[in-house]
Amino acid sequence: MKVLNIIFFIITTVNCLYAKNLPVKEIFTEEVWRGEILVEGVVAVRKEGKLTIEPGTVILFKSIDIDDDGIGDSELYVEGTIIAKGSKDAPIVFTSESNDKIPSSWKYIMVNHAKYAYFEHVLFEGAFSGLQVHFTKAIVKNSIFRNNVDGFRFSTANIYVCNNKMTKNRHGIRYEERDSKGIIEFNSIQENEIGIFPVTKCGDKVNFRYNNIEKNGYNIKVGDEQKENLSFKNNYFGMIFESEIRKKIYDKHFDKNLPIVNIKPYSKKPFLESDVKCLEEF
Amino acid sequence: MRYLFFLIFYAFLVQDLYSHEVKGRVVFKENTPVFGANVNIYNENRDTKILSTTTDPEGYFNINLEEGVYFFEATYVEKNRRFVGYSGKNPLLVSGSEYIGIRLLPLYKFKEQKVKNNKTKVIGQVLFEDKPLKDSIVYFYLSGRDIKGMPYVYSMPTNKKGFFEINDILPGKYFIVARKKISGSLFGPIEEGDFIGFFQHNPINLEKGKVYSIVIPVFKKVQDDVPIQVSAKYKITGYAIDEKGNPVSGVYAFAYKNKEMGHERPISISKKTKKDGYFELPIPESGKYYIGVRQFYGGTPLQGELYGLYEQTYDHHIYVDKNIENIKITVRKILR
The missing domain is CATH 2.60.40.10 (Immunoglobulins)
Incomplete structure (x- = not known):
């Protein structure tokens, strides 16, 4: 009987949890965020909506986990337009409401089938994915991704990603290239468990160049389902000798079923701030 | 005995886990x-x-x-x-x-005949509905797996009478396939309107010093093979439209059970829309479904592909516990 009671309790509890609905706020017109914004549940920028975020704005995502999957449920979901342009002195911050800022405290900023996305001088921290971009043209510059499971993640997108810092994430950049096009340059991808994680369906339509990819558990780790060889030419991997660089690139050299990551020519010295030249137009 | 039972149970479990339903x-x-x-x-x-x-x-x-x-x-x-x-x-x-x-x-039989010059030759005819098919190409592959890859050799386009010939081919085992692509391209997936036919005695062992006379009947691909629910409890009907509200033809409506559409196969797919943009989406049982429309079946949507999602809810779901009629889904080209 005691067992039955426990089972009944579990079933009732689970049902209650799933019976709850996340609060959803939808943006259908133009909206500007400034100061401190609390996101509890979902904020959805709909197709016709445009969200502009002013420099210095702090967006706090409430740590709620209704489905109990260990990932915070609060998110910003964009199918319209988002312009988040901070400044060097007044960056925009997307972070957890809680003090510890641990990865997965909140879900993500998901830009999916959106009209346009622009992020500059933005800090993304404590999320499951700091920023995900799919089926959208997006520019991401001068920003920091830290303490997330995935810092920056994309698939089938037109992207320009320049002079960002991805650090202390499980994956600095995680991607399935599929039908993407773009350039990822002058980024510092350091101290992540895995610097760059090409999961599957990756090729050479997104050009990774002039990045400092170093001091990660693996600087590049190829996913089990990736079939094509990959090109990561003209990047700096923290070492001078290829044999040393190879120790931090998990590809065919570690597992014969994986493709090869081509790295030559590679830079023998790091790219400096003075080297950075982000494109004005993309 | 207990171990035997466990092993049998485990064997069934593993078999079930690793088998896939093919309808x-x-x-x-x-x-x-x-x-x-x-x-x-x-x-x-x-x-x-x-x-x-x-x-x-x-x-x-x-x-x-x-x-x-x-x-x-x-x-x-x-x-x-x-x-x-x-x-x-x-x-x-x-x-x-x-x-x-x-x-x-x-089913067509084939003939083989010895010749004196020790060469091996294949003469054949491609037929569509028992009539010769001009401009089809006949491909010879070294193995079954190669059929979706590069052929060992392929013919010139068939003539008015549907005939082709391959002279002096190396003896050996071949898989023979005839195709005619409306786009005129030699390779690539078979699309609606293309013709395809397999030689009915594949694989054939071509011997030295013999001439083979074969026939390859082909069929026309009328529509992509899509799973259609045969015992649907409900249906969602509606129209695919463009941004000006005009109907869009040639797209499929689909329903997923998962919000992250594309991470699994859809539960249901409609037939391709015609000029009026109308679709019917069979739904097997009541529940929450995520609904959209796309141009191509299978794989990740591509840049330039027509694509649209149900817009009345932010996450594109419809709760179905009765027939849902006349929804409208606006389609746009991806990343254009």
Whole structure:
């Protein structure tokens, strides 16, 4: 009987949890965020909506986990337009409401089938994915991704990603290239468990160049389902000798079923701030 | 005894975990279902039969296969005339649930004749509905798996009488396939309107000093093979429209159970819309479904592809507990 009671309790509890609905706020017109914004549940920028975020704005995502999957449920979901342009002195911050800022405290900023996305001088921290971009043209510059499971993640997108810092994430950049096009340059991808994680369906339509990819558990780790060889030419991997660089690139050299990551020519010295030249137009 | 029971239970469990449902239908050229056709599943080189089943009165069959590459064939005898058909997807990697369509065609014999010059030659004719098909290409592959890759050799386009010939081919075992692509391209996936036919005696062993006379009947791909729910409890009907509100033809509506659409196969897919943009989406049972429309079936949506999602809810879901009628989904080109 005691067992039955426990089972009944579990079933009732689970049902209650799933019976709850996340609060959803939808943006259908133009909206500007400034100061401190609390996101509890979902904020959805709909197709016709445009969200502009002013420099210095702090967006706090409430740590709620209704489905109990260990990932915070609060998110910003964009199918319209988002312009988040901070400044060097007044960056925009997307972070957890809680003090510890641990990865997965909140879900993500998901830009999916959106009209346009622009992020500059933005800090993304404590999320499951700091920023995900799919089926959208997006520019991401001068920003920091830290303490997330995935810092920056994309698939089938037109992207320009320049002079960002991805650090202390499980994956600095995680991607399935599929039908993407773009350039990822002058980024510092350091101290992540895995610097760059090409999961599957990756090729050479997104050009990774002039990045400092170093001091990660693996600087590049190829996913089990990736079939094509990959090109990561003209990047700096923290070492001078290829044999040393190879120790931090998990590809065919570690597992014969994986493709090869081509790295030559590679830079023998790091790219400096003075080297950075982000494109004005993309 | 307890271990034996456990092992048997485990064996069934593992078998269940690693088998995939393959549904399909066998039809004649007019799309009339074939009851009692034998459906034979071979290994990818079609030299070992894995299993057989028969079709039900509506022409459907349903089997479970472990992950692997298979070659699907159907045979049937009617009034002493033999028919055979092959899936256009052959050889197919089964790694999830699949839908197979097979169209039966009359069985043609082939002839072989010795010649003095010790050379090997293949002369043949490509037929569509028993008439010669001009401008089709006949491809010779070294193995079943190669059929979706590069051929060893291929013919010039067939002439007005559907004839082709390959002179002085190296003796050996070949898989022969005829195709005519409307786009005019030599390679690439078969699309609606293209013609495809498998030589009915694949693989053939071509011997030195012999001339082979063969016939390859082809069929026209009328629509992508899509899974259609045959026992749907509800349906969602609606229209695909462009941003000006005009109907959009040539797109499929789809329903997923998962919010992250594309991470799994859809539960249901409609037939392609026609000029009026109308679609019917069969829904198997009540629940929450995520709804959209896209131009191509299978794979990740591509740049430039027509695509749209149900817009009345932010996450594109509809809760279905009755028939839902006349929804509208606006389609746009991805990243354009």
